[in-house]
Amino acid sequence: MAETIKVLLSEEEVDAKIKQIGEQISKDYEGRQVHLICALKGGSFFMCELAKRITVPVSLDFMSVSSYGSQTKSSGVVRIVKDLDEPIMGKDVIVIEDIVDSGRTLSYMLDLLKERKPASIKLCTLLDKPDRRVVDVHVDYTGFQIPDEFVVGYGLDYAQKYRNLPYIGIVEFE
Ligand code: IMP
Ligand code: MG
Numbered sequence: 001m002a003e004t005i006k007v008l009l010s011e012e013e014v015d016a017k018i019k020q021i022g023e024q025i026s027k028d029y030e031g032r033q034v035h036l037i038c039a040l041k042g043g044s045f046f047m048c049e050l051a052k053r054i055t056v057p058v059s060l061d062f063m064s065v066s067s068y069g070s071q072t073k074s075s076g077v078v079r080i081v082k083d084l085d086e087p088i089m090g091k092d093v094i095v096i097e098d099i100v101d102s103g104r105t106l107s108y109m110l111d112l113l114k115e116r117k118p119a120s121i122k123l124c125t126l127l128d129k130p131d132r133r134v135v136d137v138h139v140d141y142t143g144f145q146i147p148d149e150f151v152v153g154y155g156l157d158y159a160q161k162y163r164n165l166p167y168i169g170i171v172e173f174e
Contacts, residue, residue, distance in 0.1 A: 005152060005162065005169035009144060014126070014154055014168060017143045018046065021124065022053025024141065025094065033057040035091040035118075039109065040064035040082065041163065042098030045155035046126045046143075050096065061086050067105050078108040093118040094141075098155045099127040103135035110137065126154065127168065144168075 025034065033056060038047040040062050051058050064082035093113065100106055106123055113121055124141035131148040146168075152158050153165030162169070 002174045003158065004172045004174065005165070006172055007167055008146065008149070008151060008170050009168040011166040014143070014166075015049070018049045018126075019053050021141050021143060022050055022055075025050075025124075026053075026055040029054075029056045029092060031056075032092050033059065035059050035061065035088060035093045037084065037088070037093055037095045037109075037113070038062045039095060039097045039105065042155040042157065043096045043126075045163070046098055047096040050124070059086075059091075061088075063109065065105055065109055067102075067108075078104050080112075088113060088116050088118045090117070090119050093121045095121065095123050097123070097125040099129065099151070100125045100137065100139060100142075101129050101132050103133050103137040106139070107135045107137040127151065127156075 034054065036047055036051060036058060038044055051060065061084045063084050065078055066081050067078045095109055097106055110121065110123065122140040125139055126143040128139060128142045128145045129148055130145055149170045151168050151170055152162035153168045155163050157163045158171050
């Protein structure tokens, strides 16, 4: 199936928003260290840009949970594909996601990570599609709320393609 990509959020808009979130996190965590946990693979571009904008000490780890195949609809099944390298006990954790759709991935990660006794845990997502929420999950930092469209770029893929686009685009199927 051929598809074209229409720009939804430009590179400049996304970068400006990430700078803003970075400033907010730096303020909220003043005098502390933050431990960023990236939800792979989609959250990786966002986390790297965000980490550069945070002025308090930052440490990083990565986790991969999967709820999607290569289709554009969630299967509803979430599983751990790659676990964290380090314990999070006593750390101030922020989970970094590319997008919250049904909310299943983040709420699963949140439940799992809370059991490991971090000092605190917050959620941060670049994009949010509130219309599609199935599980109620409280997100502390949101970049943009977007309409119910399938988007790519800035880490988000369609069948593993388009992650490297420096902007967020809507996939239009022909
Ligand atoms: P949720 O568990 O339904 O909230 O889905 C979250 C995950 O689904 C995200 O981390 C993405 O990997 C993927 N996803 C949801 N919507 C989109 C989209 O519009 N484009 C690309 N991936 C998406
Ligand atoms: Mg993701």
